[in-house]
Amino acid sequence: MNAHVLDGKAFAAKLRITIADHVAALQAGHGIVPGLAVVLVGEDPASQVYVRSKGKMTVEVGMRSFEHRLPDTTSEADLLGLIAQLNADPAVHGILVQLPLPGHLNSDLVINSIDPAKDVDGFHISNVGLLGTGQKAMVPCTPLGCLMLLRDHHGSLAGKHAVVIGRSNIVGKPMAQLLLGDSCTVTIAHSRTADLPAMVRQADIVVAAVGRARMVPGDWIKPGATVIDVGINRIVADDGSTSLVGDVDYDSCAAVAGAITPVPGGVGPMTIACLLANTVTACCRANGLAEPEGLTV
Numbered sequence: 001m002n003a004h005v006l007d008g009k010a011f012a013a014k015l016r017i018t019i020a021d022h023v024a025a026l027q028a029g030h031g032i033v034p035g036l037a038v039v040l041v042g043e044d045p046a047s048q049v050y051v052r053s054k055g056k057m058t059v060e061v062g063m064r065s066f067e068h069r070l071p072d073t074t075s076e077a078d079l080l081g082l083i084a085q086l087n088a089d090p091a092v093h094g095i096l097v098q099l100p101l102p103g104h105l106n107s108d109l110v111i112n113s114i115d116p117a118k119d120v121d122g123f124h125i126s127n128v129g130l131l132g133t134g135q136k137a138m139v140p141c142t143p144l145g146c147l148m149l150l151r152d153h154h155g156s157l158a159g160k161h162a163v164v165i166g167r168s169n170i171v172g173k174p175m176a177q178l179l180l181g182d183s184c185t186v187t188i189a190h191s192r193t194a195d196l197p198a199m200v201r202q203a204d205i206v207v208a209a210v211g212r213a214r215m216v217p218g219d220w221i222k223p224g225a226t227v228i229d230v231g232i233n234r235i236v237a238d239d240g241s242t243s244l245v246g247d248v249d250y251d252s253c254a255a256v257a258g259a260i261t262p263v264p265g266g267v268g269p270m271t272i273a274c275l276l277a278n279t280v281t282a283c284c285r286a287n288g289l290a291e292p293e294g295l296t297v
């Protein structure tokens with residue numbers, strides 16, 4: 001069996017076109033332009049790449065991009081002061097503080113200082129609670145992207161058994177909540193799960209989000225299952241060259257699965273597209289307008 005490849009890059013490109021159409025309609029019909037503020041503290045190379053990419057795509061879909069680059073010596077008080085300004089700025093509908101933060105800053109305190117209505121990462125404790133109780137929330141971008149890919153491929157997810165490998169607050173836990181919301185039976189597995197291979201073999205849907213390169217081999221996958229690989233791991237070959245691989249062993253899993261996301265080009269592009277979608281959703285909510293269909297749960 002050769003698995004159907006879930007092309008996140010192509011899906012994200014279509015999603016950005018939909019977002020651009022909504023942005024144009026908001027401007028033409030209401031004179032409103034959604035605005036996304038991204039705050040980067042320090043010089044982390046990966047974070048700089050992400051922020052540059054986010055800013056470029058924000059502008060491409062017609063939204064306003066506000067970038068705030070702060071030195072890694074920035075005090076907690078100064079960072080919280082900037083967030084307070086962004087919370088109060090009506091031109092800013094979404095606020096994202098790029099993680100990880102330098103060690104002297106309390107990430108939880110910083111994230112929870114963002115207005116929950118502008119928390120387009122979906123990490124604020126209020127949004128976590130709203131998602132967990134099935135209420136309207138800002139949904140974390142990576143799990144939202146995974147859910148969009150699954151819905152597009154399967155249609156209804158009702159009754160499917162989903163195994164989420166990983167229990168992080170950023171992916172694993174919110175992914176499980178979203179799958180429950182779509183009437184899946186959900187198991188959250190992790191490093192302490194007894195007989196992890198046997199657990200994964202029961203799954204109709206496997207979401208791997210552990211951050212360990214090629215941890216899941218093909219013989220863990222039930223024939224025909226859908227595999228969503230959230231991992232992005234840079235590995236170094238014997239000749240010194242580097243490549244990106246996921247948390248699943250792609251070749252062996254693709255030989256068994258019914259559908260699979262590649263790395264790169266699977267979940268990654270969906271994450272930034274869903275960040276833009278969340279910003280449009282936040283803008284509509286802030287202005288009492290109907291939320292665009294297809295951009296959120």
